[in-house]
Amino acid sequence: MGKFLLAIAAASLSFAVQAQTYGAPITLEQARKVMAAAEAEARKGNLNLSIAIVDTGGHMVLMQRMDGAFFASAAVAGDKAWSAAAYRRTGKAFQDRLATGGAEIRILRLRGANPIEGGDPIVVDGRVVGAIGVSGGSGEQDGVVARAGVAALK
Amino acid sequence: MKTRPELTLEDCLKIHAAAEAEARRNHWNVAIAILDDGGHLLHFARMDGATPANTGIAIEKGRTAAFSRRSSGKWEEMVKSGRTSMMKMPGILPIQGGMPIVVEGTCVGGVGVSGVQSAQDEQIAQAGIDALLKG
Numbered sequence: 657m658g659k660f661l662l663a664i665a666a667a668s669l670s671f672a673v674q675a676q677t678y679g680a681p682i683t684l685e686q687a688r689k690v691m692a693a694a695e696a697e698a699r700k701g702n703l704n705l706s707i708a709i710v711d712t713g714g715h716m717v718l719m720q721r722m723d724g725a726f727f728a729s730a731a732v733a734g735d736k737a738w739s740a741a742a743y744r745r746t747g748k749a750f751q752d753r754l755a756t757g758g759a760e761i762r763i764l765r766l767r768g769a770n771p772i773e774g775g776d777p778i779v780v781d782g783r784v785v786g787a788i789g790v791s792g793g794s795g796e797q798d799g800v801v802a803r804a805g806v807a808a809l810k
Numbered sequence: 811m812k813t814r815p816e817l818t819l820e821d822c823l824k825i826h827a828a829a830e831a832e833a834r835r836n837h838w839n840v841a842i843a844i845l846d847d848g849g850h851l852l853h854f855a856r857m858d859g860a861t862p863a864n865t866g867i868a869i870e871k872g873r874t875a876a877f878s879r880r881s882s883g884k885w886e887e888m889v890k891s892g893r894t895s896m897m898k899m900p901g902i903l904p905i906q907g908g909m910p911i912v913v914e915g916t917c918v919g920g921v922g923v924s925g926v927q928s929a930q931d932e933q934i935a936q937a938g939i940d941a942l943l944k945g
Contacts, residue, residue: 715862719854
């Protein structure tokens with residue numbers, strides 16, 4: 657019975673495959689490693705982006721806006737990071753789910769959820785220590801940069 | 811056509827490095843925010859040991875200085891002198907620790923610091939700005 661209920665819960669929240677819990681909040685030193693890797697990826701693609709890193713409470717730890725990035729990107733990067741930390745899932749996961757249409761439009765009503773690629777939880781030893789948000793490029797470009805940042809602590 | 815100076819990321823990194831160095835020299839753990847002249851975030855870092863609350867406070871102090879073109883401490887003085895109506899100014903956090911960045915007579919942004927005593931927060935912000943202006 658217990659297993660059966662668990663199966664139903666898993667099915668109704670099928671994108672909850674990332675079953676991690678929170679770990680110790682990211683340190684500034686760790687955040688700097690994430691930022692350096694993300695910024696390098698952005699420069700490789702000649703992109704002018706805003707990159708924000710938040711802790712396990714969604715509170716900003718490190719943020720920078722590159723020259724030429726439009727100012728809304730600063731706020732959007734923070735929103736994407738908050739969403740990824742708060743829901744422990746990527747903006748891409750929400751985006752894909754939303755794109756299936758129908759009742760999934762309900763995702764737009766989830767508090768603070770940002771269903772746009774470019775927000776990723778930062779995972780260390782299987783635990784979410786924070787999240788990164790990237791804005792200023794296309795969703796795909798933001799996503800590549802965010803994942804490059806996350807990979808720095810792998 | 812009028813032109814105006816604008817902060818680059820390199821400028822922000824210079825301001826931040828000097829401000830953080832000033833904080834570390836004093837063993838203070840703070841959050842430091844740098845904003846453009848519209849009050850929009852350019853750079854932010856929170857040192858380990860500073861609280862989550864310091865994040866929002868630093869940003870709001872910096873924004874106050876950036877888009878009102880005067881220090882948040884000046885706003886605090888106005889309130890303290892009895893002009894309590896200043897508490898209702900939109901977007902203004904009247905607490906010392908936010909300083910405008912003035913380059914060639916033009917305000918190009920602001921620095922806001924939170925984490926220690928307000929006068930010390932301002933000292934950190936000013937150290938960052940001084941490093942920029944020294945070149």
